[in-house]
Amino acid sequence: DTAVSQTPKYLVTQMGNDKSIKCEQNLGHDTMYWYKQDSKKFLKIMFSYNNKELIINETVPNRFSPKSPDKAHLNLHINSLELGDSAVYFCASSPGLAGGFGELFFGEGSRLTVL
């Protein structure tokens, strides 16, 4: 059983399209995250949710909208895709506030290519 699973693993799409990435964790964690990793491997946090509530919202274009239907799921929807959105998007989870946050558990990543 994969602890943090995200789908799809690969997306190839045209500029201007809308796409979604889904993430689920079965670790019972309270906090989930979305990170973006660019071609140089730099990792930047985008959003964080604790028990379905947004707690971190970095400077990210409004075209990116996270949604957390419950604490085990955090999805990412991207509107009007641009070339610069091409990257690997990682979902992660951690024990959260109650567990002192601690280490992050990452999914395998979703590689988005915008043509």
Add this chain to the structure above:
Amino acid sequence: GDSVTQMEGPVTLSEEAFLTINCTYTATGYPSLFWYVQYPGEGLQLLLKATKADDKGSNKGFEATYRKETTSFHLEKGSVQVSDSAVYFCALTTNAGKSTFGDGTTLTVKP
């Protein structure tokens, strides 16, 4: 704001060489410190961690010590193997739950 600075790569070593990857941080309060490793085509996974000053984290022959006086958390391994080839990230997590990552250091170990 919080920041993590780690040694620029890429680093290329021969098998059985000694490895050091430097990491320094800036943060308010008392963050927890981590080293994560990313193997090709995979997500990041925890390598080791330390939660307070003078703690030493260790795993798979790697170790790092939380040095508050020098705000450092350098990663070391006495004898690297080809299978250690990966990207290594130093990171901190604050009490508010925000994690900040270094830029990553790519290590290649040649037989």
